[in-house]
Amino acid sequence: MSGAVAAPGVSDMTTLGAERVPVVMAGSGWRTWHGWMLRVVLGLAVGGALAIALPGAAGVGVWSVAGVSMLAAGIGTVLAPGTVLPLLLLVGLVLYRFAAPGPVLGASLAVLMALIALIHQAAALAAVIPLRSECEWAALRPALVRYAVAVAVSGLVYLAAVAAA
Amino acid sequence: MTSPAAGQRASRGGWHRTAAWYRVPGVTALAVGLGVAFGRPDLVLLAAPLLLGWAAALLAGRHLVGRPAPRAVSVVDAESFGNNAADVVTTVIGGDGVEFASVAQPGEGRGPIGRMVTLAGGPATRTIRSRFRTTGWGTTTVARPDSLGAGPDGLYLAGPVRRAPTRTELILPAVVAIPPFTLPPIIGGWAGAHVSRRPGQGSDLIDLREYAPGDRLRSIHWRAYARHERLYTTRTLSDADAELMICLDQSAYFAPRRVEGVRGMWRRAARRVRAAIVAAVAAVDARRDPAGHAARVDAERRLRATSLDHAVAAAAAVAAAHLGQGDRVGVMTATVPRRLLRPGTGNRQLQRIRHQLALLDDRRTRMLQVAWWGLTPGQIVVWCSPLVTPAAVHAAIECAARGHRVIVIDTLPFAGMLARATAADTDHLRVLAVERQLELDRLRGRGIAVISWDVGDLPGQIAEATRVMRGRR
Numbered sequence: 348m349s350g351a352v353a354a355p356g357v358s359d360m361t362t363l364g365a366e367r368v369p370v371v372m373a374g375s376g377w378r379t380w381h382g383w384m385l386r387v388v389l390g391l392a393v394g395g396a397l398a399i400a401l402p403g404a405a406g407v408g409v410w411s412v413a414g415v416s417m418l419a420a421g422i423g424t425v426l427a428p429g430t431v432l433p434l435l436l437l438v439g440l441v442l443y444r445f446a447a448p449g450p451v452l453g454a455s456l457a458v459l460m461a462l463i464a465l466i467h468q469a470a471a472l473a474a475v476i477p478l479r480s481e482c483e484w485a486a487l488r489p490a491l492v493r494y495a496v497a498v499a500v501s502g503l504v505y506l507a508a509v510a511a512a
Numbered sequence: 513m514t515s516p517a518a519g520q521r522a523s524r525g526g527w528h529r530t531a532a533w534y535r536v537p538g539v540t541a542l543a544v545g546l547g548v549a550f551g552r553p554d555l556v557l558l559a560a561p562l563l564l565g566w567a568a569a570l571l572a573g574r575h576l577v578g579r580p581a582p583r584a585v586s587v588v589d590a591e592s593f594g595n596n597a598a599d600v601v602t603t604v605i606g607g608d609g610v611e612f613a614s615v616a617q618p619g620e621g622r623g624p625i626g627r628m629v630t631l632a633g634g635p636a637t638r639t640i641r642s643r644f645r646t647t648g649w650g651t652t653t654v655a656r657p658d659s660l661g662a663g664p665d666g667l668y669l670a671g672p673v674r675r676a677p678t679r680t681e682l683i684l685p686a687v688v689a690i691p692p693f694t695l696p697p698i699i700g701g702w703a704g705a706h707v708s709r710r711p712g713q714g715s716d717l718i719d720l721r722e723y724a725p726g727d728r729l730r731s732i733h734w735r736a737y738a739r740h741e742r743l744y745t746t747r748t749l750s751d752a753d754a755e756l757m758i759c760l761d762q763s764a765y766f767a768p769r770r771v772e773g774v775r776g777m778w779r780r781a782a783r784r785v786r787a788a789i790v791a792a793v794a795a796v797d798a799r800r801d802p803a804g805h806a807a808r809v810d811a812e813r814r815l816r817a818t819s820l821d822h823a824v825a826a827a828a829a830v831a832a833a834h835l836g837q838g839d840r841v842g843v844m845t846a847t848v849p850r851r852l853l854r855p856g857t858g859n860r861q862l863q864r865i866r867h868q869l870a871l872l873d874d875r876r877t878r879m880l881q882v883a884w885w886g887l888t889p890g891q892i893v894v895w896c897s898p899l900v901t902p903a904a905v906h907a908a909i910e911c912a913a914r915g916h917r918v919i920v921i922d923t924l925p926f927a928g929m930l931a932r933a934t935a936a937d938t939d940h941l942r943v944l945a946v947e948r949q950l951e952l953d954r955l956r957g958r959g960i961a962v963i964s965w966d967v968g969d970l971p972g973q974i975a976e977a978t979r980v981m982r983g984r985r
Contacts, residue, residue: 382628429531437535438538441543444555444558445546445552451552456554456557456558459558460560460561464562464565468665471530471532472665474530475530475660476630477628477660479627479628480614480627480628480629482614482629483631485632485634486612486631486632487612489611490665493565493569493665494565496564500560501557
């Protein structure tokens with residue numbers, strides 16, 4: 348895997364002024380993401396969320412108009428994450444959950460909470476990171492930290508709700 | 513060199529909100545509304561991580577609104593620029609507080625925007641170094657740092673800047689290694705790699721003569737002394753250098769037919785898919801057989817070459833080969849306006865010649881009569897021409913008639929033209945080929961060596977050229 352990392356043997360001095368700035372050598376290392384990998388993560392999250400939500404809804408089949416629309420929105424989210432399609436997908440997932448029978452605070456809810464947040468965040472990032480880009484790990488770290496904190500806090504709230512019920 | 517107009521086009525606003533910014537309030541409002549209205553706490557919980565992550569991202573990016581967008585500037589590291597390779601240093605300015613910034617970088621063999629690199633934000637300035645390499649020559653766009661800055665979780669966006677200030681450089685033509693021409697004995701010169709017909713200090717033996725006072729001791733032939741017990745000294749032919757004038761014909765320009773752009777969305781998409789498949793197959797091929805892949809890429813590149821590409825490559829190769837053995841080499845365009853680089857020696861002369869060649873363009877101009885070329889007696893003329901006009905053929909014959917040794921390098925990219933020709937053009941090209949072959953045979957019959965740059969096998973062709981020149985009467 349190639350990408351942008353600190354170049355071995357390259358001075359961190361630059362000819363552009365006296366300020367010392369870090370220099371990275373494009374295409375000379377392996378500690379990078381590629382833009383398309385983010386789409387793969389988004390695709391997996393969308394697939395997981397649809398697999399949980401679609402079969403669970405009462406009276407709405409997977410191959411109904413609503414089901415096919417959700418599949419189309421899911422595929423569209425992966426292909427065009429900067430459009431309105433992720434919003435339609437998330438709204439659809441909420442509505443499917445609303446239509447689902449069974450235990451309200453089941454395990455599927457916990458998984459769906461994590462996946463919906465992942466779909467939103469991965470789509471937001473995939474919309475602004477070019478598909479063929481070589482991406483530093485450090486560029487994604489803050490987003491990962493925010494996601495982890497949000498899911499952890501929500502998980503605690505979920506556990507509290509389960510305990511209270 | 514930076515294009516100011518491109519720089520003005522480059523500006524595109526500051527920070528703005530993306531669709532992701534508005535997505536979370538909409539979904540949260542729906543989920544919480546339904547949950548409260550129908551007593552479904554699971555729907556409220558469903559929106560919780562979304563809302564938390566969104567709020568955290570808003571807090572992290574609240575300072576971005578109103579700030580200038582990050583921008584990128586590229587410079588070429590002049591010290592490492594040479595032999596068609598350049599280190600391009602791109603500086604992303606204004607990256608403090610930005611979550612990440614993507615910037616276009618040149619790639620080796622992939623043009624000025626060959627790759628995108630996404631860097632983490634933080635420091636105000638980040639520097640990226642990329643290697644640019646091209647098989648082309650002349651004024652070339654080396655870098656165009658299109659950029660895009662993004663706030664936390666992509667909620668805010670600055671750019672994309674799609675027409676960043678470009679960086680152009682004059683790329684000198686590459687030098688293909690070829691053997692120098694083996695020239696017949698030369699009249700002038702006192703030192704060099706060629707033999708002359710004049711006795712003097714050199715390496716080729718003429719005969720022996722009796723020793724006379726003043727002869728150098730090193731020229732005494734000791735084996736003759738042993739046999740005859742008298743001193744004899746060797747007489748040799750003086751070594752000579754050659755003076756070559758590379759003359760370029762810009763009165764004609766030929767290029768393989770360009771493939772027309774495809775109209776229609778589906779056709780363009782089909783072409784992209786096909787190109788992606790071809791690129792993937794080529795990547796696998798390059799890993800399995802790197803040498804064979806390189807040869808195939810080179811053959812494809814030759815099929816795209818124009819007559820000017822061939823002329824420039826031939827001129828650079830001949831100049832390097834003969835300057836390397838101490839000859840004097842100059843270059844001139846045999847057209848109006850006439851551009852002349854006087855004959856000289858050494859590596860600096862090779863750099864001057866490559867620089868002059870890099871400045872050539874594909875404009876066709878009127879050919880000068882040979883009398884106005886300014887050739888000096890004894891110069892060897894290397895005539896680089898596609899040889900499609902009677903004037904070009906006649907110029908070679910007239911140079912020979914004026915007493916110059918003439919070597920003709922045929923620069924017509926015939927294979928590429930034939931490969932890209934339509935059915936109607938193919939017949940026309942075959943007729944042209946027959947007519948040219950007759951002209952080339954006429955030149956060879958007059959003792960003028962002809963080398964086809966398009967055919968390849970240059971060492972073999974140069975050996976054949978030597979045979980033709982030696983057969984000249």
